Amino acid sequence: RYQSTDLKKFFRLNKPKGEQIVWAIIGVFSLSQALQVVVTLQEKIPLPKELQSLIDTFKQMMEEMFKSLVTAHTFPELLFVIFVVAIVPSICEEILFRGLVQQNLERGLGTKRGFIITGILFGAYHLNPFLIIPLCVLGIYFSFLVAQSGSIWVSIAAHFVNNFLAALAVYLNLGDDFLVAGKPEELSMSELFGTSVVAVIVFATSTYYFLKSTKEQIA
Known part of the structure; x- marks a missing residue:
């Protein structure tokens, strides 16, 4: 009984x-x-021809590897892909990073530094240099959710939805770089800017109400 209670507290298995x-x-x-807008703008930065060619080759390899994991041609295949790329990672990675790593870092470094470093480690863990910044930001957000709510189930849900939507977008031929406004490469700078502004406003609003719903504030 003591061990089960202790593990529940350590991994923050509290009901949110x-x-x-x-x-x-x-x-x-x-x-x-x-x-995704940031990534799209990042790709528009002019680089020397040789360097751009090298980056394009490596990026294509990464994209093909990702698509080989998430591509599904039938609904049963889609269910399997969702299990592999959404359910398993959202549980296992969250237990590893938000459970083990974050808890120990918070104890040693404090809550804020602990969850920020955990998020950065999460981004580096995925070994994708082209998406390192977005992955670190997502990792920090997942860590923030757990630190603020006191429940790992919140980050598991968010992580699952993020991966699920990526898999679903590929299945629907929308691409893994899907934007609500349309295909990133076909959008003008003003459309990309508008998309980012709306996204940031929605994110800020959701974060405000998320904070409002939590009693415990980050120290």
Whole structure:
């Protein structure tokens, strides 16, 4: 009984409020949209021809590897892909990073530094240099959700939705770089800017209400 209670406390397996899950899901979706705009703008930065060619080759390899994992041609295949890329990672990675790593870092470095470093480690863990900044930002957001709510289930839900939408977008031929406004490469700078502004506003609003729904504030 003591061990089970201790593990529940350590891994923060507390039941969250329903509204916290809702605001976290809205938050991760809007954040991912804003980050996709950042990635799109990053790709527009002019580079020397040789360097650009090398980057394009490596990036294509990474994209093909990702698509080989998430591509599904039938609904049963889609269910399997969702299990592999959404359910398993959202549980296992959250237990590893938000459970083990974050808890220990918070104890040694304090809550804020602990969850920020955990998020950065999460981004580096995915070994994708082209998405290192977005992945670190997402990781920090997941860590923030746990630190603020006191429940790992909130980050598991947000992580699952993020990966699920990526898999679903590929299945629907929308691409893993899906934006609500359209295909990133076909959008003008003003459309990208407008998309990012709306995404940031929605993210800020969801974060405000998420914070409002939590009693415990970050120290």
